[in-house]
Amino acid sequence: ETEPLTSKKDVSDCNEGEDCKENGLLVRNPKSASRIVEDGNKVHPSQGDKGEAAQISNGFSGVQSSAPRNGMGEVEDAQCTALAAATTTTTTTSTTCGAEGQQQLMELEDRETWSKKIDFLLSVIGYAVDLGNVWRFPYICYQNGGGAFLIPYTIMAIFGGIPLFYMELALGQYHRNGCISIWRKICPIFKGIGFAICVIDLYVASYYNTIMAWAFYYLVSSFTAELPWTSCTNAWNTGNCTNYFSKDNVSWSLHSISPAEEFYTRQVLQVHRSNGLDDLGGISWQLTLCLLLIFTIVYFSIWKGVKTSGKVVWVTATFPYIILFILLVRGATLPGAWRGVLYYLKPDWQKLLATEVWVDAAAQIFFSLGPGFGVLLAYASYNKFHNNCYQDALVTSTVNCVTSFVSGFVIFTVLGYMAEMRNEDVSEVAKDAGPSLLFITYAEAIANMPASTFFAIIFFLMLLTLGLDSTFAGLEGVITGVLDEFPHVWSKRRELFVLGLTIICFLGSLATLTFGGAYVVKLFEEYATGPAVLTVVFLEAVAVAWFYGITQFCNDVKEMLGFTPGWYWRVCWVAISPIFLLFVTCSFLSNPPELRLFDYHYPYWTTVVGYCIGTSSVICIPIYMVYRLIVTPGTLKERILKSITPETATEIPFGDIRMNAV
Numbered sequence: 001e002t003e004p005l006t007s008k009k010d011v012s013d014c015n016e017g018e019d020c021k022e023n024g025l026l027v028r029n030p031k032s033a034s035r036i037v038e039d040g041n042k043v044h045p046s047q048g049d050k051g052e053a054a055q056i057s058n059g060f061s062g063v064q065s066s067a068p069r070n071g072m073g074e075v076e077d078a079q080c081t082a083l084a085a086a087t088t089t090t091t092t093t094s095t096t097c098g099a100e101g102q103q104q105l106m107e108l109e110d111r112e113t114w115s116k117k118i119d120f121l122l123s124v125i126g127y128a129v130d131l132g133n134v135w136r137f138p139y140i141c142y143q144n145g146g147g148a149f150l151i152p153y154t155i156m157a158i159f160g161g162i163p164l165f166y167m168e169l170a171l172g173q174y175h176r177n178g179c180i181s182i183w184r185k186i187c188p189i190f191k192g193i194g195f196a197i198c199v200i201d202l203y204v205a206s207y208y209n210t211i212m213a214w215a216f217y218y219l220v221s222s223f224t225a226e227l228p229w230t231s232c233t234n235a236w237n238t239g240n241c242t243n244y245f246s247k248d249n250v251s252w253s254l255h256s257i258s259p260a261e262e263f264y265t266r267q268v269l270q271v272h273r274s275n276g277l278d279d280l281g282g283i284s285w286q287l288t289l290c291l292l293l294i295f296t297i298v299y300f301s302i303w304k305g306v307k308t309s310g311k312v313v314w315v316t317a318t319f320p321y322i323i324l325f326i327l328l329v330r331g332a333t334l335p336g337a338w339r340g341v342l343y344y345l346k347p348d349w350q351k352l353l354a355t356e357v358w359v360d361a362a363a364q365i366f367f368s369l370g371p372g373f374g375v376l377l378a379y380a381s382y383n384k385f386h387n388n389c390y391q392d393a394l395v396t397s398t399v400n401c402v403t404s405f406v407s408g409f410v411i412f413t414v415l416g417y418m419a420e421m422r423n424e425d426v427s428e429v430a431k432d433a434g435p436s437l438l439f440i441t442y443a444e445a446i447a448n449m450p451a452s453t454f455f456a457i458i459f460f461l462m463l464l465t466l467g468l469d470s471t472f473a474g475l476e477g478v479i480t481g482v483l484d485e486f487p488h489v490w491s492k493r494r495e496l497f498v499l500g501l502t503i504i505c506f507l508g509s510l511a512t513l514t515f516g517g518a519y520v521v522k523l524f525e526e527y528a529t530g531p532a533v534l535t536v537v538f539l540e541a542v543a544v545a546w547f548y549g550i551t552q553f554c555n556d557v558k559e560m561l562g563f564t565p566g567w568y569w570r571v572c573w574v575a576i577s578p579i580f581l582l583f584v585t586c587s588f589l590s591n592p593p594e595l596r597l598f599d600y601h602y603p604y605w606t607t608v609v610g611y612c613i614g615t616s617s618v619i620c621i622p623i624y625m626v627y628r629l630i631v632t633p634g635t636l637k638e639r640i641l642k643s644i645t646p647e648t649a650t651e652i653p654f655g656d657i658r659m660n661a662v
Contacts, residue, residue: 111176112305113382119310120383121396124169126317126469127375128400131211132368134466135437137404138411140360142344142430145351150405152352152361157401160580161365163572164537166393167544167553168371172380173389174556178481179374187547189643192624194481196536197374199617201478203528204373205471206508207521209298211435212467213290213513217268218443219460220290227447227456229263236266260444264436265598274516276600277523281515288513294468295502302472302479303498306382309472316469323462324403324410330455331413340416343426344408359587362580363530368404369397372537374477381480386560411437414445421448434522438463475501522597527610531588532617538581539621545573547644 114120141149175185180194221228228234232241242256265271274281301312331337351357370376380389412430418441419426429441446455479498483490490497512520544553550570558564592610595602625643632639 111382112307113384114306114310116310117387119306119313120379120387121392122313122317123306123310123379123469123473124376124392124396125399126313127379127473128368128370128396129317129320129403129466130470131435131438131463131466133400133404134407134411134463135434137364137368138344138408139430139433139437140364141408142412144354144357144360145348146343147345148347148349148352149357149361152358153365153401156358156362156580157365157369157397159572159576160362161369161371162393162397163569163577164366164371164541164581165369165376165397166390166569167541167573167577168376169380169389169393170553170557170560171544172377173383173385173387174560176381176385177377178381178479178484179377179477180481180485182377182484183543184648185646187543187644188647189625189628189640190539190543190547190621191628192621193536193540193543194374194485195620195624196532196617197372198478198481199620200529200532200536201373201474202505202508203524203613203617204474205505207512207524207528208467208474209291209294209471209505210287210509210512210517210521212294212464212471213287214268214435214439215460215463215467216290216294217286218439219457219464222453222456222460225453227452228267229260229443230447230452232259232262234259234263234267237262238266258440258444260447261440264439264443268439269518270515271518271598271600272515274514274519276516277519277602277606279516280511280520283510283513284515284517287517288510291506291509291513294464294471295506297468298471298475299498299502301468302476303495305494306379306476309476312472313469316465316472319465320462321403323458324406326458327410327455327462328406328413330449331410331417334413334417334420334449336416336418336420337413338416339419339426340412340414341409343416343430344412355587359584362584363588364404365401366534366537366581366584367530368400372533372540373474374481375473378477378480379473381484386562388561390557390561390565411442414442418445475505519597519600519602522595523602523606523610524613526593526595527614528617530614531585532614534581534585534588535618536621538578538585541573541578541581545578548646550574 114123141153171182171186175182177185178194179197180191183191183194230243231237232243237259238257240255240257241259241262243259268287270281270284302309383389412426415426415430418429422429430437442459443456446452446459449455475498478501479494482497483494511517512524514520544550550573553573554564554570592607595606595610628643629636629639632642634642
């Protein structure tokens, strides 16, 4: 009798050209089709008797052989590369007939999954909804035509942002690998994309968490009866400090500075003690302590994997929505709120004729949804194989876009109130952009509301939670990528690796904690992520749609979800999304931003430094391509063909056993 599939009998290696006859399972050489042969007494007519092809892998067919069959159901003359045998439990092992055997065995071990589906959704929403939704979208919206801006924003979301978002979720869920090792299963020559993503994520961690340290400093300073940025009698104030909220009649002159601005620039950042990027000054010990505490929270939230971080996001992803609702209600009841809303939504249709508006819309939806940082690949890789990632992509991207829109009301109702109190136009009040919009303008408005201490505490708590889950996500992208690429080194030492990573990120943030650290943050924000991430995702889209093949990718999606993506998704992945990315990238590179922060104008050499920072991550891609072609044996043509052909199997569920899709 033949051994059943549940047998514990050991599986032996087999040589090339021989048969694998163990446990009724046979898998052929990658150049041949995969085959499954079960016990002769249990053969299903639909699989073998009619000689039909059954789709059992990602794009390759398992064809029942027409070769003579003996009484035990064995098939002769097959070239073997791998065996799979299932034990009485659900544990599955695989043995290959080559140098990759050990790697295959490790890949077939059970992968950690999310405890609940809602953990994954909240994690993705928490990653996508970050500080940029609160300060960047409202500013870009009113700057580019108000309500009219929603038209290019929606178009860019439908044809650019959401398809890329869906593509990354599907790739991660199907191949169940991080941003580095996944390319062995897609197109090995593009593996440098994974290394570039890790470098970009480290750059982001070096400055993004510093902004949270500023918010934490504000939070600690808010636990007083009178907020410290409401008066001009503090040690850090200058003679130009003018408090127009005081009961005394004051005149606002050209040199007047609000107490909120002086608290931000002279007490929190202390930029007056720095002369610019060529003289950053010393390190602020207060911000250093704040950042240290933030990284401590981050470490203990992600050190055990998605099982723990999936629980933390129940707080960090939902709390901001509660606070946004409270602030929206409060803002709507303030005098002059209607002026801000009108300024926010009043459409300027002429703006739609300007190319910059469409570029800003494309950039905003792209950076808001966040493909290209390895996070969506990492998070989706912990999903169950048949999870409906299509539905997840639509839900999370819609929630993200709606949050950005609602955040505009939260900001502009308060700006309208500020304009009413200053007796100025909303455009004068809303000229601050970026973090200054939150830490100066909004903080000042909160300070002059009734129950200001309460609203200040919840507002800066909201900023912290918005930033924390985005930090969780960014570091998880690096962690998953490295652990999947080097499982023999780090798979059992995750806690140690995460500790080392957080220490590296903390040390890398020291330059942003100096008195001139705000200038460094601005430089990294403009150059380290923008063009680099756009380039990475453009190459990723090209590699998947043109090299891996759109038909192959759609077959993968069908295996997971049971249906094939329609023509709309195919056209977006093949043509529209790459063109969308190329359009935004070229616009960024052709018009480099003129950097200015407060009264400091960045010198020309900082532009060169910025491009060097951005290039330092993208350069990983061509370097790895050259390395790959050098180490691959054969002629140049053979090397290229081998480098663009998937080299490892993708493990997919097949009943109670697991198959390698070659």
